[in-house]
Amino acid sequence: MLQIPCPYCGTRDEAEFHFGGEAHITRPGPEVSDEEWSDYLFNRENPKGTHFERWCHNFGCGQWFNVARDTVTHEIDAVYRMGERKPTPENVLTENKRRLA
Amino acid sequence: MQRYSFLRHVGHALRGHRHWQPAWQTAEPKKQYDVVIIGGGGHGLATAYYLATRYGIKNVAVLEKGYIGGGNTGRNTQVVRSNYFFPESAAFFDHSLTLFETLSKELNFNLMFSQCGHIVLAHSEHELEQQRRTVNSIRLNGVDAEHLSPQQLKKRVPLLNLDARFPVLGGFVQPRGGCIRHDALVWGLARAADSAGVDIIQNCEVTGLQLQGDKVVGVDTSLGGIAADRAAIAVAGHTSELARMAGFRVPITSMALQALVTEPVKPIISTMVISPTIHMYISQTDHGEVLLGAGADVYNSYAQRGGIPAIEETVAAALELFPSLSRLRLMRQWSGTTDITPDTTPIMGKTPVQNLYLSGGWGTGGFKAIPAGGDTMAYTIANDESHPLIAKFGLERFTIGALIDEGAASGVSH
Ligand SMILES: Cc1cc2nc3c(=O)[nH]c(=O)nc-3n(C[C@H](O)[C@H](O)[C@H](O)COP(=O)(O)OP(=O)(O)OC[C@H]3O[C@@H](n4cnc5c(N)ncnc54)[C@H](O)[C@@H]3O)c2cc1C
Numbered sequence A: 001m002l003q004i005p006c007p008y009c010g011t012r013d014e015a016e017f018h019f020g021g022e023a024h025i026t027r028p029g030p031e032v033s034d035e036e037w038s039d040y041l042f043n044r045e046n047p048k049g050t051h052f053e054r055w056c057h058n059f060g061c062g063q064w065f066n067v068a069r070d071t072v073t074h075e076i077d078a079v080y081r082m083g084e085r086k087p088t089p090e091n092v093l094t095e096n097k098r099r100l101a
Numbered sequence B: 001m002q003r004y005s006f007l008r009h010v011g012h013a014l015r016g017h018r019h020w021q022p023a024w025q026t027a028e029p030k031k032q033y034d035v036v037i038i039g040g041g042g043h044g045l046a047t048a049y050y051l052a053t054r055y056g057i058k059n060v061a062v063l064e065k066g067y068i069g070g071g072n073t074g075r076n077t078q079v080v081r082s083n084y085f086f087p088e089s090a091a092f093f094d095h096s097l098t099l100f101e102t103l104s105k106e107l108n109f110n111l112m113f114s115q116c117g118h119i120v121l122a123h124s125e126h127e128l129e130q131q132r133r134t135v136n137s138i139r140l141n142g143v144d145a146e147h148l149s150p151q152q153l154k155k156r157v158p159l160l161n162l163d164a165r166f167p168v169l170g171g172f173v174q175p176r177g178g179c180i181r182h183d184a185l186v187w188g189l190a191r192a193a194d195s196a197g198v199d200i201i202q203n204c205e206v207t208g209l210q211l212q213g214d215k216v217v218g219v220d221t222s223l224g225g226i227a228a229d230r231a232a233i234a235v236a237g238h239t240s241e242l243a244r245m246a247g248f249r250v251p252i253t254s255m256a257l258q259a260l261v262t263e264p265v266k267p268i269i270s271t272m273v274i275s276p277t278i279h280m281y282i283s284q285t286d287h288g289e290v291l292l293g294a295g296a297d298v299y300n301s302y303a304q305r306g307g308i309p310a311i312e313e314t315v316a317a318a319l320e321l322f323p324s325l326s327r328l329r330l331m332r333q334w335s336g337t338t339d340i341t342p343d344t345t346p347i348m349g350k351t352p353v354q355n356l357y358l359s360g361g362w363g364t365g366g367f368k369a370i371p372a373g374g375d376t377m378a379y380t381i382a383n384d385e386s387h388p389l390i391a392k393f394g395l396e397r398f399t400i401g402a403l404i405d406e407g408a409a410s411g412v413s414h
């Protein structure tokens, strides 16, 4: 069971959340090629390691937020609000300490 | 290869079973291969086996980072069926089922194939109607499928509780469906491939691809570089990682899918039973354990470790349909890293890199596909052209919008 620190409510069980897949994907304009459009729609980073992803606290505050989580250990390295700067791999751990402090 | 037979078994028994040859050799990597296959799961081994036996390419290595079958092929719930909705899926998966029907004999290895039937339940009028349509499509695809009334279900599965919270209103069966002992498939293929000249190299992780322009010419591994005229990726949950090494992106998400077994009991369930609505599927193994398949965890994972919420949901669903199992203890639980595609159809064929081929996106249902996957991949590698049965499974379907949405069409994923 993941324990996810919602930036608005604090740490809660995974069962209260909805997973929203990879974060920081921007939709390209309508003029792009089929290749770029399908890349946007379907291709995903899917790394073995730090994954930047969206979660929604469905059965809580209802807010969306971002999480940097390790896909091998499942450890959550950083939690940050929508629109906030994406932590770089080097600073996720320090970000995490700052957030959870 | 020392053939297995009744007489040979008796001979070895009389000598205390001390003189059996290893089923396959421990190979050291050579400097160069015609084809290097990355990943020693069912798909990698079957591709090597068919390359050597059907397509005449014998200078082949299978590189496995752990032990063969240690990935999803040794972790699945063994469901084998071909009751798919779309014609291209049905043709491919029925080719697989047909190969399975004679594969034990061909490999001289008992795969313990039991065509005990594969039953899908319906819990509402809408679902029943949808099933009528599905069964019609399956039959139009030339595959066997029959409706079952609640009474017929009860006869085949006496322990089934029809008055569950979501009552069972009917179902359908594919009589030719069933299960295969998954380890036996791995060992049988490895033994036959080895005896056809394939090198099976375990504890050898591919860490990079050697590219020359847009062409692959070899692989870097934990045991050093190996030159290869052609290479194939068959690494299931690690497909995105290998694609990254090759420099292209794939529409795949790796997710943990898990399964559980109870303590062994006498035979009580003689068929495969699946409920897509409450996500539960169940069967009983030859050693008597009741085998439960769970849903996937909802987030990306390479952990090979499943979450507790999925177990809870699966067990609750199983007990609703089979209340008499409530006193059984769970013995083991495990998970595999499955490579999920947006349309739950595999991705097979050529890649943006020349001489590099992909067999991936098998997700939660690629075990049943192993013979057909191996046969068509071997053809594709040998001819540098997709086998007709997989022509529509290529990576380009996502760009041209030709998805084959089996997940949405039949709602059965294993
Ligand atoms: C719990 C569970 C239940 C399932 N139930 C069913 C079912 O009932 N029916 C069904 O049809 N399917 C089922 N599946 C799916 C099925 O198991 C898989 O689709 C299938 O086994 C995939 O075979 P594969 O050979 O592609 O992958 P795998 O068997 O996973 O083999 C891939 C291999 O590649 C190796 N590898 C990875 N990276 C590297 C590298 N860099 N270098 C070298 N080697 C590498 C891995 O170690 C692994 O051994 C289930 C899966 C799971 C996890």
Ligand SMILES: [Zn+2]
Pocket (backbone or CB within 6 Å): A006, A007, A008, A009, A010, A057, A060, A061, A062, A063
């Ligand atoms: Zn919240």
